[in-house]
Amino acid sequence: MVLLLCLVSARPGSILVVDASSERLRATVAVLRHGFGPAAVRGTSDPEDAASWIACERPAVLVTPADTANGSCAAVVEELRGRWGPVPVVLTHGLEFKAPSPPVVHLPAPVDPVRLRLEVGRWVPCAGAGSIATTLLSDVLALYARAGRTGQLDVRGPARIGSVWFEDGELVHAACGAHTGATALFEVLCWNEGRFAFRTGLPPAARSLSGSLPELLARADAVP
Numbered sequence: 343m344v345l346l347l348c349l350v351s352a353r354p355g356s357i358l359v360v361d362a363s364s365e366r367l368r369a370t371v372a373v374l375r376h377g378f379g380p381a382a383v384r385g386t387s388d389p390e391d392a393a394s395w396i397a398c399e400r401p402a403v404l405v406t407p408a409d410t411a412n413g414s415c416a417a418v419v420e421e422l423r424g425r426w427g428p429v430p431v432v433l434t435h436g437l438e439f440k441a442p443s444p445p446v447v448h449l450p451a452p453v454d455p456v457r458l459r460l461e462v463g464r465w466v467p468c469a470g471a472g473s474i475a476t477t478l479l480s481d482v483l484a485l486y487a488r489a490g491r492t493g494q495l496d497v498r499g500p501a502r503i504g505s506v507w508f509e510d511g512e513l514v515h516a517a518c519g520a521h522t523g524a525t526a527l528f529e530v531l532c533w534n535e536g537r538f539a540f541r542t543g544l545p546p547a548a549r550s551l552s553g554s555l556p557e558l559l560a561r562a563d564a565v566p
Contacts, residue, residue, distance in 0.1 A: 355399035359385040360392045360406040372481035377459040389414040400426040408433040452489040493542040504530035507545035523550030
């Protein structure tokens with residue numbers, strides 16, 4: 343017989359992200375890991391995994407959607423609060439079940455990644471800028487696109503800076519060195535380290551990108 347032992351700690355642990363949507367989960371975890379450090383964030387799409395983590399460790403914050411049709415969100419919140427008391431909860435997207443008692447924050451769709459980091463930062467110290475990977479950057483682009491943001495995402499790579507402009511969530515322009523458009527976007531996506539920052543503002547008159555974000559990312563993956 344195998345006996346699984348779990349060391350229970352009352353000290354606040356990781357930021358726990360629980361989301362049945364794998365796409366949303368990847369994007370949310372990517373943004374939070376950039377702001378608070380890779381080791382500070384755990385993510386799962388399985389409520390049973392979440393329950394196992396909650397049994398062993400008190401999360402610093404729970405981030406989970408309020409639009410889960412099968413009620414798993416409510417179950418995770420109930421499990422968390424029943425074991426550890428008033429742990430902060432950040433509810434995203436819909437309002438399909440009664441919100442738990444405070445402390446709780448609701449971020450309706452489309453979720454603004456900047457505000458998400460700010461709200462989680464109320465309870466977790468920010469780690470500052472960190473390294474990014476190509477998959478992380480594509481997830482960050484997807485989250486800003488879904489949030490319908492208008493502005494400029496600056497990415498500082500090992501040797502140069504690239505910028506990607508959004509208008510109402512659509513990628514409309516990219517620049518990196520002497521390159522613009524798809525060439526610039528693909529170069530930025532190839533960097534395996536760097537830092538990024540988003541600032542609001544209107545994009546330039548020049549438009550060098552067309553097509554949806556998934557189409558642009560698919561083309562980038564196809565570049566040898």
